[in-house]
Amino acid sequence: MLSLSLQVQRPWRRTGLKPPAPAALAVLLALALLALARLTPPPHHPLHPLPASSPPAPWQEVAAPLSRGRAPSGRVPVLQEQPHGRGRRQRRGAAGDAPPWFSDDDLQKMQLLASGQVVSKTRIPAHGQVLRVGLQAIGDAGRDSAPERDCQDGHCGLIKRPRDLYEVLAFHLDRVLGLNRSLPAVARRFTSHLLPYSYTNGSLRPIIWWAPDLQHLEDANNDQNSCALGWLQYQEMLRPHGPMPADGDAPCSSIPRGEWSRLALFDFLLQVHDRLDRYCCGFEPDPSEPCMEEMLHEKCRNPAELVLVHILVRRSAPSRLVFIDNAGKPQHPEEKLNFRLLQGIDSFPASAVATLRSGRLQSLLLESLRVDRELWESHGGAEGLRPLLRTIDRRARILLRHIREHNLTVFEDTSQQ
Numbered sequence: 001m002l003s004l005s006l007q008v009q010r011p012w013r014r015t016g017l018k019p020p021a022p023a024a025l026a027v028l029l030a031l032a033l034l035a036l037a038r039l040t041p042p043p044h045h046p047l048h049p050l051p052a053s054s055p056p057a058p059w060q061e062v063a064a065p066l067s068r069g070r071a072p073s074g075r076v077p078v079l080q081e082q083p084h085g086r087g088r089r090q091r092r093g094a095a096g097d098a099p100p101w102f103s104d105d106d107l108q109k110m111q112l113l114a115s116g117q118v119v120s121k122t123r124i125p126a127h128g129q130v131l132r133v134g135l136q137a138i139g140d141a142g143r144d145s146a147p148e149r150d151c152q153d154g155h156c157g158l159i160k161r162p163r164d165l166y167e168v169l170a171f172h173l174d175r176v177l178g179l180n181r182s183l184p185a186v187a188r189r190f191t192s193h194l195l196p197y198s199y200t201n202g203s204l205r206p207i208i209w210w211a212p213d214l215q216h217l218e219d220a221n222n223d224q225n226s227c228a229l230g231w232l233q234y235q236e237m238l239r240p241h242g243p244m245p246a247d248g249d250a251p252c253s254s255i256p257r258g259e260w261s262r263l264a265l266f267d268f269l270l271q272v273h274d275r276l277d278r279y280c281c282g283f284e285p286d287p288s289e290p291c292m293e294e295m296l297h298e299k300c301r302n303p304a305e306l307v308l309v310h311i312l313v314r315r316s317a318p319s320r321l322v323f324i325d326n327a328g329k330p331q332h333p334e335e336k337l338n339f340r341l342l343q344g345i346d347s348f349p350a351s352a353v354a355t356l357r358s359g360r361l362q363s364l365l366l367e368s369l370r371v372d373r374e375l376w377e378s379h380g381g382a383e384g385l386r387p388l389l390r391t392i393d394r395r396a397r398i399l400l401r402h403i404r405e406h407n408l409t410v411f412e413d414t415s416q417q
């Protein structure tokens, strides 16, 4: 809990408040948590003893569940390190602050996801592999909790499978590139007794902020979309003189062209096929691919049957796509990259392309991922993450070549586009 996982102090700076002195803060927290610890006996987790080397602190039982059950290095929580280490350096100068591509809202949500106490859980019908949880931020303790209301208030997260962890990387990529279409996501180890054992067995899982107002079609067969869109209609819409947003009748007509450019760029870098090409028409799939197992690939012969999936917007912003389920395929081989994801796109967001061209993509991603301590440490820090980032960077170069060879353009991306 607390800012144990996220090294983020910016809200103080932005609001003009002076950050509390680290020592004073630590004392306050220790006191608050001591009081908490008396009120709520910590759940017993026989399988997650404290690492023998970490000295017992009064607050550790309740405040540091994230640091339990990990490798026996006995890592002390970030908060404890702050008076001597990074934390203080970060607060001294702008250089150590949270990277500028995170908005204050992002930072708040990441903090909630990383350290909020799990106060409720809800299964999602037909999605057995995920759990929606209500989260209570530190300082909100004692607020009564009602799952539905909490979620409407933006205090919920979706815990996904350990293998969906790349979704956290995708979130960082989205922000580094200034696309700003994914929902905040962090990696976390859960210990709450409210959760089933498979969620508390020590595995790192991604938790994604739950957007309360995603628009879903009423149609039970198509509730993964905000609007129904076939591949051919989509391609038609992308044509320079295709239907414009003003044509109210066209499907997904509230979504401007620039949104599809962002989506295509993002999905190409991550090789997310689900949205634009869930049939794997753009590459030769292995027999183990879901598109093969579900016999979808056969439909490629008839483009009129192909539909887009996970095309979502929020009621509060119907002209912006929301990217969900972004884990993608880090292992997807380079010789099989899916160029169909780029089909019909003739212009890309200028600032994202500039970042790809800068040669700094890997270092920016490292700077960003460093904020997520759980992900960072579980992957062995910069060295461990390097292969993954290199893969994305190589895809970026291939995308730039595609742009060059096809004489594609860039557009200035105000958020309206």
Ligand SMILES: *[C@@H]1O[C@H](CO)[C@@H](O)[C@H](O)[C@H]1NC(C)=O
Pocket (backbone or CB within 6 Å): 103, 105, 180, 317, 415
């Ligand atoms: C990112 O998008 C959210 C809405 O989805 C918006 O509130 C926020 O201001 C945007 N941030 C930036 C930096 O554009």
Ligand SMILES: *[C@@H]1O[C@H](CO)[C@@H](O)[C@H](O)[C@H]1NC(C)=O
Pocket (backbone or CB within 6 Å): 162, 197, 198, 199, 201, 202, 203
């Ligand atoms: C914990 O459970 C999950 C889901 O069943 C599984 O994928 C993971 O390997 C388990 N982790 C450990 C450390 O046993």
Ligand SMILES: *[C@@H]1O[C@H](CO)[C@@H](O)[C@H](O)[C@H]1NC(C)=O
Pocket (backbone or CB within 6 Å): 405, 406, 407
């Ligand atoms: C790109 O532009 C060059 C020079 O104008 C032209 O020769 C080439 O055919 C164009 N390529 C494509 C794919 O349009």
